[in-house]
Structure formats: structure tokens, C-alpha cells
Amino acid sequence: MKSLAWLFVKSPVACWVWLFLAINVSTTTLSLVNPAARWAMMVAMIEDHSFRIDKYRWHTIDWSRPPDGHYYSNKAPGPSLLGLPIFYVLDKIDTAGGVTRIERDSARARDMEGTLHELSMFMQAIPLAFITLLLFERLQRLRVPRAGLHLGAVALLFGNTASLFVNTYFGHTLAAIFVLLVVLAIYERRPFQIGLYFGFAVLCDYADMLLILPLLVALWMTRQLGWRRIFRIGLGGAGPALAFGAYHQICFGSPITLSTKYVNPMFVDVQVSSVWGVLRVIPDFSVMRRLIYYPERGLAYTQPWVLVCVALALVVIWMHHADISQRRALNWMAIFGLLGLAIMLWMNSCWGGWHGGATCGPRYLASILPVFGIVVPLLYPRLPPALRQLLVVALVPALLLFVLVLCSKHILAPESPLLEYYLTFLLQSKELGTRLLRLFLILLGGGWAWYRTYCDIANERREARCA
Numbered sequence: 001m002k003s004l005a006w007l008f009v010k011s012p013v014a015c016w017v018w019l020f021l022a023i024n025v026s027t028t029t030l031s032l033v034n035p036a037a038r039w040a041m042m043v044a045m046i047e048d049h050s051f052r053i054d055k056y057r058w059h060t061i062d063w064s065r066p067p068d069g070h071y072y073s074n075k076a077p078g079p080s081l082l083g084l085p086i087f088y089v090l091d092k093i094d095t096a097g098g099v100t101r102i103e104r105d106s107a108r109a110r111d112m113e114g115t116l117h118e119l120s121m122f123m124q125a126i127p128l129a130f131i132t133l134l135l136f137e138r139l140q141r142l143r144v145p146r147a148g149l150h151l152g153a154v155a156l157l158f159g160n161t162a163s164l165f166v167n168t169y170f171g172h173t174l175a176a177i178f179v180l181l182v183v184l185a186i187y188e189r190r191p192f193q194i195g196l197y198f199g200f201a202v203l204c205d206y207a208d209m210l211l212i213l214p215l216l217v218a219l220w221m222t223r224q225l226g227w228r229r230i231f232r233i234g235l236g237g238a239g240p241a242l243a244f245g246a247y248h249q250i251c252f253g254s255p256i257t258l259s260t261k262y263v264n265p266m267f268v269d270v271q272v273s274s275v276w277g278v279l280r281v282i283p284d285f286s287v288m289r290r291l292i293y294y295p296e297r298g299l300a301y302t303q304p305w306v307l308v309c310v311a312l313a314l315v316v317i318w319m320h321h322a323d324i325s326q327r328r329a330l331n332w333m334a335i336f337g338l339l340g341l342a343i344m345l346w347m348n349s350c351w352g353g354w355h356g357g358a359t360c361g362p363r364y365l366a367s368i369l370p371v372f373g374i375v376v377p378l379l380y381p382r383l384p385p386a387l388r389q390l391l392v393v394a395l396v397p398a399l400l401l402f403v404l405v406l407c408s409k410h411i412l413a414p415e416s417p418l419l420e421y422y423l424t425f426l427l428q429s430k431e432l433g434t435r436l437l438r439l440f441l442i443l444l445g446g447g448w449a450w451y452r453t454y455c456d457i458a459n460e461r462r463e464a465r466c467a
Contacts, residue, residue: 007133012146013153015452017129019445020157024125024167027438028117029411034357035116035169037062037073041080042087043108047101051077051251059109064252064262072251074259078204079123079171081243086122090115116169124173125166131180132156138187139377142326146460148380150453151391156373159398160303161361163370164405172366175205179340179367182211183333183374186218191232194219198233199240205367206258207347214339221332283349290354291345295417297355297362302401302418305394309372309379310338312391316382323381330378337375340368358412360405360422407439 008014040056048055057063057071064074073080094111098104108115136149157163162176178201185193198215201208219225219233245255252259292307293300299307313334321327348354348364356363380388397419404422405411408429413421426435 004130004133007137011133011137012140012149012456013132013136015449016150016153016157017132019449020132020163020166021125021129022445023406023442025121027167027406027409028113029164029168029405029409030113032112032116033060034062034075036060036112037075038080038083038169038171039108039112039116041073041075041077042084043091043105045080045084046088046091047104051247055105059112061264063264064259065264066252066262068253072259074263075171076175076202076204076206076259077244077247078200078202078240079169079174081203081247082174082200083119083123083169087115087119090118117167120167120169120173123169124177127177128157128166128173128180131177131184135180135184135374136377138184139374142329142378143323144326144377145381146457147388148377150457151380151395152373152375152377154399155305155376155395156370158402159305159395160366160369160373161363162366163402164360164411165363165366168411170363171204172363175201175208175367176370178204179208179211180370180374182215183336183371186215186222186224186332186336187329189222189224191224191229192236194224195233195236195238196240197236199237199244201367203240203244206260207344207364208367210343210347211340211368213343214336217339218332218336221335222328280350283346284354285349287354288345288349291348291362291365295419296415297359297418299362299365301397302361303369303398305376305391305398306341306369306372308391308394309375310341312379312383312387313338313375316379319382321382326378326381330375330382333371333378334375337368337371340371341365344368355415358414360401360411360413360418403439403442406442407435409435 008017011017036059037053040053040059041051043056044050044053051072052070053063053073054071060073062074063071065071091108094115095104095107098107132153136153139149139152162173165172178197181197182194182201185191185197194215198208198211201211216225219229248257248259249255252262290296290298292298295301313330317331317334344365344367348362351364354364376391380391383391401419401422404419404426408422408426410422410425426432426439429435
């Protein structure tokens, strides 16, 4: 395997990875209420050696209060537990010189936005860049055309809801990274890593436990369901499972009792038969329609390329192809993504808070959406030119939303048509000049990456003619 340093220089998609890092490092999107729940938990672990956020709950409405009367974060614990070592270092820098707890907490609150952005870079932006390079190096081995590689990289890094949350510590991007690592581990037939990464995905996003069915199907399709492999998968998942159980036992009285059972009453908006007060037993199909094609949060509006990819994959996986390695990889990856998206849509439709509050997309689907960025390059060589162009055109609205969100630095959006909202927000801003300059720089960087892409594709075609 080529080194990561080599991939950062020589990978065909390195230009897009560098652009992705430059944009996210230089831009902070404003949203503290949700990430503050994780911030509060990490601060409590440092100051009190406890998960209780009683002294910090005023910074967030995202808390749970079990019968013991104490307050805890209502988020899955993974981002806080995994991010603690890096946060500890950042916190020591922020609180340097603070003698009393009041002084330290004052410094923390003042620097919260910057600290969470820096944590997001170390825990989300840089790891996503690494995993993108690794995944596309594997796709390159399968002799996927360069045009397909570039299209998939743009879709994965810029064209889905998870990419909008890279520089803010909501945890959706971290969960998506572990789902991508699960896909990589399946491809490389590494059972211990499959269990480890899947466990971390669940630890970061409770809903990811529903991906167990797509995981089992993918393992069956790749012939990895032998008893020895299952044992090693279980061994890999044992560590995250123990952490999951211990955390919930300490905070909520049972290893299988989630924070949602005791969530802030303002979020208990399901008045019918429900699970833990927030999930319906039967999905609301009107919500499912909104998640698929309504302009407020719908996939057809925020990232239509995903739906195009789904439709094409449902046809192409049944077609024969001369390259059997590409066909096998496409089949199980597409099935993993399709089943995962269907299950996530079902779960999200069972929740009264399906819209995710004030947010810039269907964020409860975020962990599965980047998988389709890997499916696109495998679909690409099996499509006629017209359908390839359709994929490119369908990616444009997602890229436009990405640019508007990052230029506005405002990730919180009401339940209204997102593109119109962000365009209006950008043009009516008092900082219009600064945001237009940011837009110009993003477009300039995009132009550079596009030129590198054009040259790369032209070189591949020239080499093919000379062969």
C-alpha cells in the first residue's frame, strides 16, 4: 500500500482533498447549542472526572435527566469519548493561567467556538481526507476511469449532508467516517477492523446500530460470514460495546438504556405509541416524502445525485460487466448503501424531530450518504455518456448548497427551502463583502482543482490512445 504522504501528493483526487481541507480549516460555521452538549461532557470529564454536566447545562438544551436528578448530554457518547485526548490538550492551552475553576470555565466559554472548530479539524476533516485517499486508491486498483474517481471524490467531500458538518462538532461526520472505514475493512477482508469500526460508528450515532442488516448482507455477499470471521468481528466490536454499556450504565442505569429515554421534555414530541418517547413504531410516510423530495430537507433538493445514484445502481447491479472485480465491488457496496439509506429513512420517518431542528440538510441520514460517493466511480464506467452527464448535473445543487453554507458561515436553517434561504441570507448579510470574498476564494480553489482534474483525465485518454 502506498503511504499516506505519497497519496496526498500523487493521488488523482489529491487536488480535491487539499481544497476540502483548505476550505474547512479556514471557515468556521456558527452553531454551538448542539456541539455544546459534547463540549460540556468533555469539560465535566476534565474538571469533575464525571459525565454529569450539571454545571454546564446552561450552555445547551441538549441534555437528559434520568431519575438520579443529574444532567447528562443527550448525545451518543462517541464524539466526546474519542475526542477527549485532543480536547484535553486544546483545553489546557485555552485555560493556561486560570487558577480557579471560575477563571478556567470563563476562558472555556469564551473560546468554545474556536476550540470546537479545532477539534473538528483533528477529529473529522483530517480523518475524512485520509479515508478518502485510501478508498480512492483502492478504486484506482480496480481500474476505475479517472473521470469516475474525480466525480466520486467531489460527491463524497462536498456533495452530501455529512460534508456540511465537517467543521462543526455535531458528530455526524465522525459517524460517517467510521461507516466508510467499515466499507474499507469489508473490502480488505479485515474482520477485527469491521467490528471495531462498526462499534465506533454506533458509539458516535445511535441510529447506526440499524446498519447491522446492511453489514450482514455485505458480509454474506463477500463470503465473510464464517464462524471464525464472525468471532473476530465480535472481538473487534467488544471494546466499543463495553464502552457503550459502561457509559449508559453509569449515566442512565442500564447498559441498553439510551439518553433519549430521559431527553429534555421539549424534544418529546411524539404523542402516539413510541419507543423512549421519541420514536414512533410505525413510520410517518408524509415525513418520508419530505425527506425524499421536499425543498426543506429533501434529498432531491439538497443532493439529488444520491437519488440518481440509487436509481442507476438498482439497474446496473443486475447487468453483466467484463471486469468482474469492479462488478463484485459495485454490487455489495451498492446494496450496503441502498439498504442503509432505506433503513435510515425508515428510522427518521419514525421520529417527530425528523427535520433535525434548525439545520442545513437531512442530518440524521448523514452517516450513510458518503457511501454513495464510493458507488459513483464504480457505476461510472458502466453508464452511457448521457447518464454520466446526468450524474454530473445532479451533483450541482449539492455543490451550490455547500458553497452557500460555507460562505454564510451559518449552519442553522429554519424549515424552509434551503437554497433560497441561504442565498437570501448571504445577499442580505451585513458582511456581504467578506462573504463574497470567501465565495471568490472557494471558486478560485475549485477552478484550480477542476483544471488539475481536466489535465488528469486528458492524460489518461492520451495514454489510452498511445497504448
